[in-house]
Every structure is written in C-alpha cells, then in structure tokens.
Amino acid sequence: MNRAKSMLFSVALSVMATGAAQAQTAYKIGYIPTSIGQALTQAWRSGAEKVFKESNVTFQAYDANMKAETQVTLMDDLINQGYNAIILQPADAAALTASVKKAEAKGIPVITLNTDTLLPHAANVTMDDSGSGYLIGEKIGESLGGKGNVAIIQSPPGAQAGIDREKGFRAALAKSYPNIKIVGAQNALWVKDKAIEVMNSFLQVNKDLDAVFAVNDNMAEGATIAAESAGRLGQIKIWGFNGQKSTLTLIEQGKITGTAYTNAFNQGGTAAKYAMELLTGVKKKGAKTEIIVVPPFAATKDTVAQIKAEDRW
Amino acid sequence: MSVSAIRRLILIGLLISIGAALSVANPSFLTLDNLMTMLQEASLTGIVAIGFTLVLITAGIDMSIGAVIAITSMICVNFISYTSLPAYIFIPIALAMGCLIGWFNGFFITYFKLPEFIVTLATRGILTGLALIAAVKDSQGFVKNVFIQDELFLSFGETVGPVYIVVIVFFVLALATQFFIKRTRAGSNVYATGANPTAARLTGIDTDRTLIGVYMFSGFCAALASIFLCARMMTAMPEFGIGSEMDVIASVVIGGTPFTGGIGDIWGTVIGTLFLALIKNGILKLGLSPYIQPIVIGGIIVVTVVLDVWYKGFAEQRVAKLARQKQMPTREGV
Amino acid sequence: MSDKIKSTDSTLLLECRGIDKSYNGPMVLSNVDFSLKRGEIHALVGENGAGKSTLIKIVTGITNRNAGTMVFEGHSIPLEHNKNAAERLGIAVIYQELSLIHGMSVAQNIFLTKEPLFAGLPVIDIKKMNAMAQQMIDRYGFNLKATDIIDQLPIAQRQTVEILKALSNKASLMIMDEPTSSLTATESVQLFKIIRLLKSEGITVVYISHRMEEVFDLSDRVTVLRDGKLVSVLEKDEISPAEIIRLMIGRALTEDESHHRMVRKEGEVVIEVNNLCSQGKLKDVSFKVHKGEVLGFGGLVGSGRTELMRAIYGIDAFDSGSITYLGKPYVPSVEKSIAGGYGFVPEERRLQGIMGAISITGNIGIANLDSISSRAGFVSGTKERERAQQAIALLNVRPPNPDVLVGNLSGGNQQKVVVGKWLIRDLKLLIVDEPTVGVDIGAKEEMYQTIEHLSKQGVAVIVVSSDLPELTRLADRIIVLRKGRIIKEFIDGTVTEEEVLRAASGIIEGSAQ
Structure with a gap:
C-alpha cells in the first residue's frame, strides 16, 4: 500500500511539475531481463540504477523466469501501466519483436540488451557476441597449437546471443585451425547445474578432450566443476563468456582459462543513459535501431589483473 | 443452495473485491487496455483449461498439454516457412494433430490400461523432443525462431472492437463445452466415467471411448491455444507452453474441479482462470517482487484445496444427518 | 432348434439346461440346469465358490458359457451372448457393489445412457427426464425425489434407485446379489416389501444371499449349488433354513x-x-x-x-x-x-484392515513389527515368516501359503488375515x-x-x-x-x-x- 501511495504521490508530483524544468519530470522505466537472479542481469541493473539515481526515475525490474511468453506478458503490462521506456533483454529475437513493436507504436522506446529483435526500435546495446566468439576461437586454436578436440556448451535453441557467440567461435576455427575437431555441442540452458551434466557426458565420451567453450560464464563454471571432480581440470582449457566476478576469480586461481569480459555495469549504464537521452529529447529516435557495441576484453590469467575491482560484477 | 454454488459465489465475490482494491491501488488497472490484455492472458490459459477440466472430471490427468502447444506451434511455423499453403488449410491440420496426440494418450491409457500420468508424461517428453527436432533451423543448423508474417494467421491475434478474438473464442468454447457436458448423453458419460468407471461400464457406457474422446478434446484445446499464442507472439518457439501445465492445473483446481473425478464444470474453470489472471496481473500492478508470484499462486491453491476438503467433510456430515432423518419415518413403521 | 423351444413350459421365463463353464482349467459349472418361472422370487444359494456368480454372469451375458442351452422368453440365446443383448431382453442386475454414479441425481442415474432428448436434437430434456423419473417413483410409492443427489441418500434408498433403473429398462428379470449385506434390519424389511411389489408386477427376482432367514422368508423356490453342480431345486413347502444349509455344505450343522x-x-x-x-x-x-x-x-x-x-x-x-x-x-x-x-478388526476390511497388494506375511508382519525386528529396527525375515505361518495355522487360512497376496484371497480368508494380525500377539x-x-x-x-x-x-x-x-x-x-x-x-x-x-x-x- 505504501508503495502504491508513493506512486500516486509521484504521479501527482509529475502533474504539478508539468511545464517546469525537464529535470523535474518523473519517469517510470521498466527493466525486463530473461531472469533477474543472474550476475549479468544484476550488473546491468546496478549500472542502470547508478545512472537513474541522478534523475527522477522509478526503475522497476521484472522477472521473466527465462521464458519469452512471460516477457511478452510483462511487456503488455508495462505498456498498459504507461511506462515511459523499457530496457529489455529478449529471451528470443523473434518472440519479442511483436511486443517491442507494440510498445514503440505507443511511443514507448525500447532498448534491447544483447539480443536484438527483428524490427527497428530505439537501440540495442550489445556485447560483441560474434566478434568475441571469434576471438575465443583464435585463442583456443593458438593454445592448442592448431590441433585437438574441442566441445561447445550451448545456449538454448533460438537464443540469438548464444548462437552468435558459437557461430563466431566456429568461424575462427574453420578459418584458421581446420585441424581442430569439434567433438560435441550440447545445450545447457545457460545454467551451471545443467552444464555440469553436459560436461560430464563430454568427459565420458571423449577421453582426449582438449578444450571447452561455454557460451556464458555460468556454464563455464559448471564445466570446471565437472572437470575438476573427474580429475582432468589441468588437461582441459575452459573458456567462458561475459566475465562475471566469480569467473574472474576462477581465472586468477587458474581453474578457468579465460573469458570474454564485458563491463556489464557500463553496458547497463549505457542503455540507461540512452533511455534518458531519448526521454529528455537530447536524442531523437532514428528509422533504424541504434546499435551500440560494448567492446570485449579477453581476460586470462595474464590479463585479468587489469580489470579493476569496481568494474567486477 | 448447493455447496458448489456457494463456493462459486465466494470466488466471484473475491474476484470483484480484489479487482476493486487493485483499481484503487493502481489507476492503470482499471483501463480498457489492461482489462483486455488480462482477458487475453486468461483466455490463452483458459482454452487449455477447458479441455483439462474434462480430463479431470474423468479422474485423469493430461501432462502433455504444454508439449502439445509446443509441437502445434512447430507444425504451424513449418507450414509457414516451407510451404505456401494458406492458413485456412494448415490450421485445421494443426488442430487435427492435437486431436491425434490426444487419441494416442487415450489409446495407451485405455488399451494398455496404463496410468494417465505416466502416459501423458511420456507423451510430453516425446513431443518436447520432437518440437526441437521440428524447429526451423538456419543453414548452420541452429534453431531460428521465425518471425511470422502470414497475415491470415496473424489475424488470430487481432481484436474485434477492443476485444481480442481469443477471448471471444474462449467464451464460446466454454459455453459450448458446458452445454455439451451438462445437456448431452456423451457429456453425462464423461461424469459417469469419472465418478465410478465400473458402474459406468455396468450401465452400458463405453468408458474407453469416452476417455479417448476426452483426451482428444484436451489435445484439441491445447492446439487451439497454441495457434492464438503464436499469432500473439508472431513467432513459434519449441519451448512454447512447456511448463504452462501448472497454470492450467491451478485454474481448474481453483475453479472447483477436484482431482478425484466426477465433479466439476466449465463455469468453475472460467472463474478460476479469470481469478488466476487477476492475481498475476495484480502482483505486477502492486510492483511486488516477481518471486512472490509463484508463492501467492501456490498459496491460493493450498487454501482453496484445504477449504474444499474442509467444506466437503462438513457437507458430508450434514448429508449423513439428513439421510438419517429421512430414514426415520420408515423405520418406525416396521 | 426353435421348434423344440416352443414346446417347453410357457410359464418359464428362463430355462437353462446343461450349462458348462470353465475358465481355462477346472470346471466352474458343470451340467447345471436353472429355470425361472414368471413372477417368482427365486433364491440362488451356495457357498462361496459354488458357482453362483458364474451362473449369474452367464445369464447376464458378462461371460459366455461353454455348452448348454439357454432360452429366455422363448428366445434361444446363442453361446455368444453379451451384456447389451441381455439388457435388451430385459435381464437386469442389482449389483452388490452399487452401480450408481455419485454426484448425479436420481433421475440422471435412472436414465443414464437413455436420457430423453429434445426431438431431433442430441440435447437432453432435463425437465422431461425428471418428470418421467418422478412418475416412476410415485407409481411404486417410493420415498424419493427425482432431483435428489445420490450422495445424499442412505444405502437402502440408493438400492431403490438401482431397482428403478432396472425397471426403466423394462426388465422382466431382476437379479439381486447380496442386496441386504449393507442394509440394517429395518432397511432389509423395506427391501423385502419392494421385492414382493416387483413380484406382484410380474417381475421375476433372483435373490442371492448368505442369510438363510431371508431366503426362507422370501423365496418361492430355491436353487442350491455346490461345487459347480446343481444340488437341488426346492419348492416353497420344502424350504427350511436347516435344509438349505445341509444341502449347501453337504452336511447338517450341529446343534x-x-x-x-x-x-x-x-x-x-x-x-x-x-x-x-x-x-x-x-x-x-x-x-x-x-x-x-x-x-x-x-x-x-x-x-x-x-x-x-x-x-x-x-x-x-x-x-x-x-x-x-x-x-x-x-x-x-x-x-x-x-x-x-488390543486387537481391532475394522468394519470396512478392504479400506481399513488389509493391504491387498502385500503378501500374508507382510500384512501380519506390519502389525507385529515390534516382535519381529531387532532393537536397531531391522526386520527379521525369518521371524516374520514364522509369525505368518503361526497365524495361518491358527486360523486355517486357505491357501496356507504365506507368500500369497492378500488381495487374491477370498473375503473370508482376508478376514482371517485381519484377525490373524492380532492373534499372534x-x-x-x-x-x-x-x-x-x-x-x-x-x-x-x-x-x-x-x-x-x-x-x-x-x-x-x-x-x-x-x-x-x-x-x-x-x-x-x-x-x-x-x-x-x-x-x-x-x-x-x-x-x-x-x-x-x-x-x-x-x-x-x-x-x-
């Protein structure tokens, strides 16, 4: 009830403030990641919150439980509730396209994170999935001396970000290291426990596995647990993606070989800033989606120290 | 007034009072847009719940409904991507597939006398896998969820006036099904089969045929809901509907159809579906933590079921007393 | 074939001759003759396993006979008989386990599968159905309302609904299997009134019961079966409880x-x-x-x-x-x-007393865990078996095999197991x-x-x-x-x-x- 009251209050305030200085205007901005409980989505959130603290913004996060259907429901609800802007990490590119289109038609700008939708909208703030995947492919190829067996721990079917990472990775191997064999590729649903299962099956089938690329850090950590308990951690190079704090620590300990680190605080903040600029009229919405790429950084045991403590998420 | 009528009135009363409270708490609740999206949400669950209600009345369970939604969406998207057949041809085919899956469920349950839960759970697993296999892939073999642009197909997601077509279909289907189970012989057979299968067989009811029919209907309803879901989201995903069983079961149980069979009707399910949709919408409107939602829904189910059991015990006592009183005059006459 | 049939006694409703039946193996019925007169109350008696149920199943078409002739109202019934055909002929069974549908009204139960429809539509005319049911109820003077829900009626009245259901099928033969087993004495008396009423309407009633006084009071004739064979058919003046029991068990009971x-x-x-x-x-x-x-x-x-x-x-x-x-x-x-x-043998044996899917040993063991398990809580298989054998011997459980699942035993032997659980304490x-x-x-x-x-x-x-x-x-x-x-x-x-x-x-x- 308190919250409702304060919301009513802020609405009243905004009515009174109409016509006053723009900085006084209250905005409601919604945040719909695929799941709010993950290191990456939490980092995005705190990065965005830091930006919004400076302006009069109610920033509300919603959990979609990894389901595209739920995200569509949430999008509809935020549109009905008259949110001013939405920051969305689509669970699926195609599935959220209609929702994003609907929001934009009502004048609500949508900024997507990582996964882009199929029709133009305000902006897409993304890691360089394909490029980073390519980079990891080259790193692995180099460290194996151009020969060996590699497995991939995949994202769920249809998750564009994961697919792009994998595609980039495969392209690098195909181009520069044709003698490296991809011996397996299985979906571990982005999560650690499933990745342990998948890694175990890789370990059982392939007695001479040399490297594993997991398309996110959670799954890389799962693979590490499985390899460690099989006593083969030292023989297998494990790469993740994203660069969350726990993974960086594991890299320092030498358990994980490397990850494509992106400053997720920065990424969230960039999305938030862009939203504010659109709302305050600093920027105008273009005909095409504005794509902002956050550059990756290959974090390995040698380079990880360069990532400052406050940039770890 | 009967027990179920009182229960229903209480639920409707709660529906209205929660709605009123939400209108006060958040002004965006009582807007046409919000009410219409809420009804749309309710209808997508509700269409599946109608079929599921009939299954529960026969004392069965259908765990495959979510997977039927997934496979139906894959069937549609394959037609759209790889053929030029119009929607009015492939939609009936997709619906027929839903019936066929239901037939398989019913056949295994009746012919091999297997437990409903196991059969439909197996079907669920098989269909989940098939949906992934059937999913549209790009040139490198990655699942690519297609953005549907078939206008006729997408018109299923449109509105008539402010009302979504799916809402109209839901209410018409509810009306027809309610009429069917209450006013036709085949409908009576459904109740009889659930209440006491042995007695039903002794009375000359072909319980196997009834069961197969009910599972086919359940498959049909899930397939129908799938088409509306795809049209709404303008895409199809191999994981559509997987996990939605819980919402369907919750709607039906809140609506007053128990797992024991022989009892329940569609109006209850309609109210239960609306109730669940309202609660979910309300949680969003109050800005409560998203983690609260499953807890609230679980809590409501427990409360309704406990009240049902408690009230049933109470009603049985009363009935026993009535029965005893009825017996009195004849007894003294001996 | 049909010529012969016409020559038989026209007062007979049903005439069975030389009925044989075996379910892969031993003969359950051999060369049994069974005839029913129009409008009589005919008791069918015999110990469990004498073949009563099988005979009834053959008459009602639930199972087929292997040999013998069956003539019902002048129609010769083929070996390939079936339940629906029997029902159409007017043979109805009032089941021991009531065959009514809970949650449905009296009228719905009476007319289930043959509900009156609106002309030309597959839609049930509920008003007409209730009126038809009420009319039947009133005609027989039962204390019932067509709209009463079955669950709210006492057992005796539910049985009345069963009878109405049979009457609505225009049954000329009604078979009642242990109809008084769950009735109180007064309710039984009510039922007997109804049975006599049915008789006065010209309906033949076959009455199966273990209660000799009832058989003695009601019946016009009694057919006694023993070990799948016909022992005797007694006329009204030959019936006495002692005589029936003598015929059933093959010896006279002692004083x-x-x-x-x-x-x-x-x-x-x-x-x-x-x-x-x-x-x-x-x-x-x-x-x-x-x-x-x-x-x-x-x-x-x-x-x-x-x-x-x-x-x-x-x-x-x-x-x-x-x-x-x-x-x-x-x-x-x-x-x-x-x-x-204490030992407690509850009323509803199946619900409260036994675990049907478990062996005799298991059923007896579970009530005696304290005496068959070690201090650490491990059950001793040998001790458990000894106890079971003790109980089997004490109570003469048939078959005397401790590994038999209790659900497969006859009612009497199940009861012995329930008692046996306590006896060895x-x-x-x-x-x-x-x-x-x-x-x-x-x-x-x-x-x-x-x-x-x-x-x-x-x-x-x-x-x-x-x-x-x-x-x-x-x-x-x-x-x-x-x-x-x-x-x-x-x-x-x-x-x-x-x-x-x-x-x-x-x-x-x-x-x-």
Whole structure:
C-alpha cells in the first residue's frame, strides 16, 4: 500500500511539475531481463540504477523466469501501466519483436540488451557476441597449437546471443585451425547445474578432450566443476563468456582459462543513459535501431589483473 | 443452495473485491487496455483449461498439454516457412494433430490400461523432443525462431472492437463445452466415467471411448491455444507452453474441479482462470517482487484445496444427518 | 432348434439346461440346469465358490458359457451372448457393489445412457427426464425425489434407485446379489416389501444371499449349488433354513453351531468404560467387559456402534468420560492400544484392515513389527515368516501359503488375515466390527470358532454386528445402542432376534431406558 501511495504521490508530483524544468519530470522505466537472479542481469541493473539515481526515475525490474511468453506478458503490462521506456533483454529475437513493436507504436522506446529483435526500435546495446566468439576461437586454436578436440556448451535453441557467440567461435576455427575437431555441442540452458551434466557426458565420451567453450560464464563454471571432480581440470582449457566476478576469480586461481569480459555495469549504464537521452529529447529516435557495441576484453590469467575491482560484477 | 454454488459465489465475490482494491491501488488497472490484455492472458490459459477440466472430471490427468502447444506451434511455423499453403488449410491440420496426440494418450491409457500420468508424461517428453527436432533451423543448423508474417494467421491475434478474438473464442468454447457436458448423453458419460468407471461400464457406457474422446478434446484445446499464442507472439518457439501445465492445473483446481473425478464444470474453470489472471496481473500492478508470484499462486491453491476438503467433510456430515432423518419415518413403521 | 423351444413350459421365463463353464482349467459349472418361472422370487444359494456368480454372469451375458442351452422368453440365446443383448431382453442386475454414479441425481442415474432428448436434437430434456423419473417413483410409492443427489441418500434408498433403473429398462428379470449385506434390519424389511411389489408386477427376482432367514422368508423356490453342480431345486413347502444349509455344505450343522445360550461371565474386568460422551455421536455410554467374555453390540447402522469402537481403540477422540483398562485409567491412542494388547478388526476390511497388494506375511508382519525386528529396527525375515505361518495355522487360512497376496484371497480368508494380525500377539481385548459381512457360511463358522477359541483362552471380545443370528450365536451378553445411547442390555437366559431388533428400532416395552 505504501508503495502504491508513493506512486500516486509521484504521479501527482509529475502533474504539478508539468511545464517546469525537464529535470523535474518523473519517469517510470521498466527493466525486463530473461531472469533477474543472474550476475549479468544484476550488473546491468546496478549500472542502470547508478545512472537513474541522478534523475527522477522509478526503475522497476521484472522477472521473466527465462521464458519469452512471460516477457511478452510483462511487456503488455508495462505498456498498459504507461511506462515511459523499457530496457529489455529478449529471451528470443523473434518472440519479442511483436511486443517491442507494440510498445514503440505507443511511443514507448525500447532498448534491447544483447539480443536484438527483428524490427527497428530505439537501440540495442550489445556485447560483441560474434566478434568475441571469434576471438575465443583464435585463442583456443593458438593454445592448442592448431590441433585437438574441442566441445561447445550451448545456449538454448533460438537464443540469438548464444548462437552468435558459437557461430563466431566456429568461424575462427574453420578459418584458421581446420585441424581442430569439434567433438560435441550440447545445450545447457545457460545454467551451471545443467552444464555440469553436459560436461560430464563430454568427459565420458571423449577421453582426449582438449578444450571447452561455454557460451556464458555460468556454464563455464559448471564445466570446471565437472572437470575438476573427474580429475582432468589441468588437461582441459575452459573458456567462458561475459566475465562475471566469480569467473574472474576462477581465472586468477587458474581453474578457468579465460573469458570474454564485458563491463556489464557500463553496458547497463549505457542503455540507461540512452533511455534518458531519448526521454529528455537530447536524442531523437532514428528509422533504424541504434546499435551500440560494448567492446570485449579477453581476460586470462595474464590479463585479468587489469580489470579493476569496481568494474567486477 | 448447493455447496458448489456457494463456493462459486465466494470466488466471484473475491474476484470483484480484489479487482476493486487493485483499481484503487493502481489507476492503470482499471483501463480498457489492461482489462483486455488480462482477458487475453486468461483466455490463452483458459482454452487449455477447458479441455483439462474434462480430463479431470474423468479422474485423469493430461501432462502433455504444454508439449502439445509446443509441437502445434512447430507444425504451424513449418507450414509457414516451407510451404505456401494458406492458413485456412494448415490450421485445421494443426488442430487435427492435437486431436491425434490426444487419441494416442487415450489409446495407451485405455488399451494398455496404463496410468494417465505416466502416459501423458511420456507423451510430453516425446513431443518436447520432437518440437526441437521440428524447429526451423538456419543453414548452420541452429534453431531460428521465425518471425511470422502470414497475415491470415496473424489475424488470430487481432481484436474485434477492443476485444481480442481469443477471448471471444474462449467464451464460446466454454459455453459450448458446458452445454455439451451438462445437456448431452456423451457429456453425462464423461461424469459417469469419472465418478465410478465400473458402474459406468455396468450401465452400458463405453468408458474407453469416452476417455479417448476426452483426451482428444484436451489435445484439441491445447492446439487451439497454441495457434492464438503464436499469432500473439508472431513467432513459434519449441519451448512454447512447456511448463504452462501448472497454470492450467491451478485454474481448474481453483475453479472447483477436484482431482478425484466426477465433479466439476466449465463455469468453475472460467472463474478460476479469470481469478488466476487477476492475481498475476495484480502482483505486477502492486510492483511486488516477481518471486512472490509463484508463492501467492501456490498459496491460493493450498487454501482453496484445504477449504474444499474442509467444506466437503462438513457437507458430508450434514448429508449423513439428513439421510438419517429421512430414514426415520420408515423405520418406525416396521 | 426353435421348434423344440416352443414346446417347453410357457410359464418359464428362463430355462437353462446343461450349462458348462470353465475358465481355462477346472470346471466352474458343470451340467447345471436353472429355470425361472414368471413372477417368482427365486433364491440362488451356495457357498462361496459354488458357482453362483458364474451362473449369474452367464445369464447376464458378462461371460459366455461353454455348452448348454439357454432360452429366455422363448428366445434361444446363442453361446455368444453379451451384456447389451441381455439388457435388451430385459435381464437386469442389482449389483452388490452399487452401480450408481455419485454426484448425479436420481433421475440422471435412472436414465443414464437413455436420457430423453429434445426431438431431433442430441440435447437432453432435463425437465422431461425428471418428470418421467418422478412418475416412476410415485407409481411404486417410493420415498424419493427425482432431483435428489445420490450422495445424499442412505444405502437402502440408493438400492431403490438401482431397482428403478432396472425397471426403466423394462426388465422382466431382476437379479439381486447380496442386496441386504449393507442394509440394517429395518432397511432389509423395506427391501423385502419392494421385492414382493416387483413380484406382484410380474417381475421375476433372483435373490442371492448368505442369510438363510431371508431366503426362507422370501423365496418361492430355491436353487442350491455346490461345487459347480446343481444340488437341488426346492419348492416353497420344502424350504427350511436347516435344509438349505445341509444341502449347501453337504452336511447338517450341529446343534452347537446353530444355537447358543447366553452365559454370565464374571471375574477380572479387562476394560471398563464410564459415561463416554462424544458430540453428536455418543451419549453416556458405560459398560464393562470381563476376561473371557464375548460382549455383543447390536443396533442399527448409525447408532454409534462403530464410533464407540473407534473411540475405545483411540482412533477418534471423545469429549468426556473415562476408560479403565486392566485396572488402570487409560486414555486410548492407537499406538498405546496396540502395545497394550488390543486387537481391532475394522468394519470396512478392504479400506481399513488389509493391504491387498502385500503378501500374508507382510500384512501380519506390519502389525507385529515390534516382535519381529531387532532393537536397531531391522526386520527379521525369518521371524516374520514364522509369525505368518503361526497365524495361518491358527486360523486355517486357505491357501496356507504365506507368500500369497492378500488381495487374491477370498473375503473370508482376508478376514482371517485381519484377525490373524492380532492373534499372534499377547492379546487381551479383541474388537471385531461386522466380522462376517460378505463371507460365506463355512468361513463364517470358522470365524465364530476362532472367536470362541480366543474367549476360552481368556481374551475379552467385543463383537459388533448387524447380523442378529450372529450376535445371539456368539455373545455372552448383548448391549443395544440407539442414537448413541445404551438402550437395552440383555444378560443371562435367552434372547430372541426379534427382541434385539425391537430394542434397536426404539420399540421397547415399558420405560425406554
């Protein structure tokens, strides 16, 4: 009830403030990641919150439980509730396209994170999935001396970000290291426990596995647990993606070989800033989606120290 | 007034009072847009719940409904991507597939006398896998969820006036099904089969045929809901509907159809579906933590079921007393 | 073939000759003749396994005969008979396990699968259906409403609905399998009225029962089966309970088996109940049971007998009153009762007494875990088996194989297993609730002997029964409950069944206390 009251209050305030200085205007901005409980989505959130603290913004996060259907429901609800802007990490590119289109038609700008939708909208703030995947492919190829067996721990079917990472990775191997064999590729649903299962099956089938690329850090950590308990951690190079704090620590300990680190605080903040600029009229919405790429950084045991403590998420 | 009528009135009363409270708490609740999206949400669950209600009345369970939604969406998207057949041809085919899956469920349950839960759970697993296999892939073999642009197909997601077509279909289907189970012989057979299968067989009811029919209907309803879901989201995903069983079961149980069979009707399910949709919408409107939602829904189910059991015990006592009183005059006459 | 049929006796509704039946193996029926006259009440009797059910199944088309002829109302019935055909001919069964649908109204049940429809539409005309049902109810003068929901009716009235259902099928033959097994004495009397009414309407009734008095009172003729063979067909003037029993079991019962005099037994009190009250169920119930005494509890169904037993055993709590067990104040709970030497054989055997999917050994073991397991809690398989064999021998369970699943045993043998669970303990008090419902006469007698055997060994026994001959046969003393109170106690001398029934029904000479 308190919250409702304060919301009513802020609405009243905004009515009174109409016509006053723009900085006084209250905005409601919604945040719909695929799941709010993950290191990456939490980092995005705190990065965005830091930006919004400076302006009069109610920033509300919603959990979609990894389901595209739920995200569509949430999008509809935020549109009905008259949110001013939405920051969305689509669970699926195609599935959220209609929702994003609907929001934009009502004048609500949508900024997507990582996964882009199929029709133009305000902006897409993304890691360089394909490029980073390519980079990891080259790193692995180099460290194996151009020969060996590699497995991939995949994202769920249809998750564009994961697919792009994998595609980039495969392209690098195909181009520069044709003698490296991809011996397996299985979906571990982005999560650690499933990745342990998948890694175990890789370990059982392939007695001479040399490297594993997991398309996110959670799954890389799962693979590490499985390899460690099989006593083969030292023989297998494990790469993740994203660069969350726990993974960086594991890299320092030498358990994980490397990850494509992106400053997720920065990424969230960039999305938030862009939203504010659109709302305050600093920027105008273009005909095409504005794509902002956050550059990756290959974090390995040698380079990880360069990532400052406050940039770890 | 009967027990179920009182229960229903209480639920409707709660529906209205929660709605009123939400209108006060958040002004965006009582807007046409919000009410219409809420009804749309309710209808997508509700269409599946109608079929599921009939299954529960026969004392069965259908765990495959979510997977039927997934496979139906894959069937549609394959037609759209790889053929030029119009929607009015492939939609009936997709619906027929839903019936066929239901037939398989019913056949295994009746012919091999297997437990409903196991059969439909197996079907669920098989269909989940098939949906992934059937999913549209790009040139490198990655699942690519297609953005549907078939206008006729997408018109299923449109509105008539402010009302979504799916809402109209839901209410018409509810009306027809309610009429069917209450006013036709085949409908009576459904109740009889659930209440006491042995007695039903002794009375000359072909319980196997009834069961197969009910599972086919359940498959049909899930397939129908799938088409509306795809049209709404303008895409199809191999994981559509997987996990939605819980919402369907919750709607039906809140609506007053128990797992024991022989009892329940569609109006209850309609109210239960609306109730669940309202609660979910309300949680969003109050800005409560998203983690609260499953807890609230679980809590409501427990409360309704406990009240049902408690009230049933109470009603049985009363009935026993009535029965005893009825017996009195004849007894003294001996 | 059909020429011959026309020449047979036209007063016969059904004529079966030389019926053979075997279910892969032993002959269940061999060369049985069975004929029914129009409008007669015909009893079919025999011990369990004599072939009664099989014969009925053949007549009603549930199963097919292997050989023999069957003629019903002049129609020769082929070997490939089936249930629907039998129904169309007018053969109806009133099942022992009621075949009504819960949650449906009387009218819905009567007309299930043949509901009246609106002309030309597949839509049920509910108004018309209710009116038709009410018309039938009124014609037979039953105390029912067409719109009553089945669940709200007492068993006896449900049976009436079954009969109406058969009548609506234009049945000319009605088969009733143990129709009184779950009725109280008064309700049974009601049913007999209805049966006579059916007879007066020209309907033939086949009556199957273990209760000889009923058979004796009702029947015009009796067919006796034994071991799948026809023993005899008795005419009205040849019927006597003793004769029927002699034919059924192939020997006459001894005086001791059929008669019993009440004997006062005094001495050490095993259990004493004082002023037990339980809201709406029991009021001021006080009694004692002595060592070696058999105390009978009579009364109508719903008079509080079962509730009283559950309270003493500790299943249900009671509001006030006290219990003294073996001289000490006792607040019952199931665990304490078992440990303290109680045995309890509940009323609904299938629901409360046995685990059908488990072997005899398992069923007996579970009630005796304390004596078959080590201190650490591990069960000793050998000990468990010994106990089971002990019980099997003591009670003559058939087959005497401890590995048989209890669900596969006959009703009588299941009952023995339930009793057997308690017998091998240091038993001080045994409570049996309706011990012989659905049990054949031979097994019944064994059950009685077991109870007597126990009481001779000093066990106090409480027997609850609606079967009046059973009570008078077993009990040393009889207490009659009515509406939760003790309304009459019969001590010493003899008691007639009528006296017990009158007390139970509330008709008592002099003061009603």
